[in-house]
Amino acid sequence: xxxxxxxxxxxxxxxxxxxxxxxxxxxxxxxxxxxxxxxxxxxxxxxxxxxxxxxxxxxxxxxxxxxxxxxxxxxxxxxxxxxxxxxxxxxxxxxxxxxxxxxxxxxxxxxxxxxxxxxxxxxxxxxxxxxxxxxxxxxxxxxxxxxxxxxxxxxxxxxxxxxxxxxxxxxxxxxxxxxxxxxxxxxxxxxxxxxxxxxxxxxxxxxxxxxxxxxxxxxxxxxxxxxxxxxxxxxxxxxxxxxxxxxxxxxxxxxxxxxxxxxxxxxxxxxxxxxxxxxxxxxxxxxxxxxxxxxxxxxxxxxxxxxxxxxxxxxxxxxxxxxxxxxxxxxxxxxxxxxxxxxxxxxxxxxxxxxxxxxxxxxxxxxxxxxxxxxxxxxxxxxxxxxxxxxxxxxxxxxxxxxxxxxxxxxxxxxxxxxxxxxxxxxxxxxxxxxxxxxxxxxxxxxxxxxxxxxxxxxxxxxxxxxxxxx
Numbered sequence: 230x231x232x233x234x235x236x237x238x239x240x241x242x243x244x245x246x247x248x249x250x251x252x253x254x255x256x257x258x259x260x261x262x263x264x265x266x267x268x269x270x271x272x273x274x275x276x277x278x279x280x281x282x283x284x285x286x287x288x289x290x291x292x293x294x295x296x297x298x299x300x301x302x303x304x305x306x307x308x309x310x311x312x313x314x315x316x317x318x319x320x321x322x323x324x325x326x327x328x329x330x331x332x333x334x335x336x337x338x339x340x341x342x343x344x345x346x347x348x349x350x351x352x353x354x355x356x357x358x359x360x361x362x363x364x365x366x367x368x369x370x371x372x373x374x375x376x377x378x379x380x381x382x383x384x385x386x387x388x389x390x391x392x393x394x395x396x397x398x399x400x401x402x403x404x405x406x407x408x409x410x411x412x413x414x415x416x417x418x419x420x421x422x423x424x425x426x427x428x429x430x431x432x433x434x435x436x437x438x439x440x441x442x443x444x445x446x447x448x449x450x451x452x453x454x455x456x457x458x459x460x461x462x463x464x465x466x467x468x469x470x471x472x473x474x475x476x477x478x479x480x481x482x483x484x485x486x487x488x489x490x491x492x493x494x495x496x497x498x499x500x501x502x503x504x505x506x507x508x509x510x511x512x513x514x515x516x517x518x519x520x521x522x523x524x525x526x527x528x529x530x531x532x533x534x535x536x537x538x539x540x541x542x543x544x545x546x547x548x549x550x551x552x553x554x555x556x557x558x559x560x561x562x563x564x565x566x567x568x569x570x571x572x573x574x575x576x577x578x579x580x581x582x583x584x585x586x587x588x589x590x591x592x593x594x595x596x597x598x599x600x601x602x603x604x605x606x607x608x609x610x611x612x613x614x615x616x617x618x619x620x621x622x623x624x625x626x627x628x629x630x631x632x633x634x635x636x637x638x639x640x641x642x643x644x645x646x647x648x649x650x651x652x653x654x655x656x657x658x659x660x661x662x663x664x665x666x667x668x669x670x671x672x673x674x675x676x677x678x679x680x681x682x683x684x685x686x687x688x689x690x691x692x693x694x695x696x697x698x699x700x
Contacts, residue, residue, distance in 0.1 A: 287554035287611035288656035292570045294507035295548045296520060299498035304461070304488045307331065307348035308411045308420045312356040317427045319473060323465075324355045326480055326540050327423055333538035335481075338560040339520070339545040343500055345488045348421075358404045362430040369435055372453060375422065375462050379455040382407040410460050421487045422462035423480065428469045442468035448479040450487040452494050461491035474541035478531055481542045482521040489520050508581060508593035512629060512675040513694035520546045524558035528688040529681075532562070555613050567612035567619055567655070569678050569693045575606050579698040585639055585671035595696035598665045598674070605662045608678050608693065610653040618654040623661070624692065625676040642669035642699070646676070668699045
């Protein structure tokens with residue numbers, strides 16, 4: 230199944246505000262522990278030699294993850310087609326969003342560095358389907374509906390499916406035709422079909438059979454092959470718990486990801502997955518690792534644009550900004566960005582056995598831990614300009630966040646953690662001491678150094694994930 234944008238069980242209450250995203254506990258809520266063997270611990274003592282505090286911003290080379298390009302498949306010239314159904318009072322709002330996003334500064338800030346150009350749309354790309362969807366349909370039903378609509382759009386006589394689910398059923402007359410996909414010079418589709426599913430229709434999870442909205446799913450994007458052409462589509466669920474700003478944020482999130490990773494079901498991927506050295510980020514966030522996913526947990530990722538594109542949006546991950554020590558979520562918020570970094574020379578190459586979560590083993594950077602043996606390592610405070618000190622904490626969840634949103638819970642073991650310097654600023658370092666007291670059931674642990682705890686329920690503080698492998 231395609232990647233679902235999850236609200237998660239932590240944050241259902243947040244959906245009633247203008248901020249719809251994943252969330253978790255505040256910093257230091259429970260004990261988090263990191264461990265390494267003695268050699269790794271010895272390396273950590275020299276970490277401060279990598280950079281000297283002072284007036285350089287950031288004070289240290291920032292060990293920032295990069296979201297992988299894979300096959301670099303993106304939509305260079307996207308065309309947005311907005312699809313709505315009867316009874317959707319906000320249809321014109323969704324059409325305005327689709328028409329305006331591609332020329333906005335928001336769009337260029339979030340997609341241009343990845344090779345995506347301005348998106349286009351307009352009245353000819355508005356589809357107001359004549360027949361309503363059924364009150365309930367599955368993810369697969371909706372996928373089949375899209376295939377049927379696109380098959381009709383590319384056939385000689387046009388047309389579109391009836392309002393039923395998989396085979397379109399009989400609901401009293403033809404729907405208007407969907408525009409056929411716009412193809413580039415190589416025959417690749419550039420169209421994003423943006424579907425807004427009103428709250429009168431429940432879309433269900435094929436695994437659990439439960440409503441995505443009930444499970445905390447807000448939307449997703451996927452692709453289908455019609456006539457030998459791979460076509461991307463995005464689904465925004467107008468869940469009853471959400472207000473209009475939250476729905477706009479979801480639509481923007483999915484449109485960015487549909488342009489930068491248009492074919493998630495194929496072997497020709499775009500930007501998805503943190504780089505191998507930063508597996509800790511995948512484990513801590515539950516493999517929410519497309520560009521918009523990477524920023525969705527933070528409260529300050531949500532804001533309202535202005536001018537010709539006055540919609541609520543979500544900031545999206547920038548590899549370039551992260552590597553330079555700036556706010557990794559763009560367009561960057563006003564003001565100075567501050568964060569935390571590990572020192573790579575203090576880490577070890579570790580092998581993480583992921584069989585407990587149905588995945589192959591992976592080699593990454595992290596720490597080796599032994600039950601009962603303390604490990605001390607350093608983290609660095611950095612900012613991109615002068616700013617006041619900030620306070621850090623830690624997070625060591627009872628179970629990995631991979632299974633905080635989907636699947637069966639996987640325990641995270643136990644540890645004690647202490648930090649000798651909890652407040653600092655650019656150039657300062659803190660010693661983190663971790664003692665594992667119980668191995669993780671999967672043979673590994675995930676934790677994070679945290680800062681900037683949110684002021685609303687449903688969001689995580691900013692975090693620096695770390696993986697620990699039991700010895």
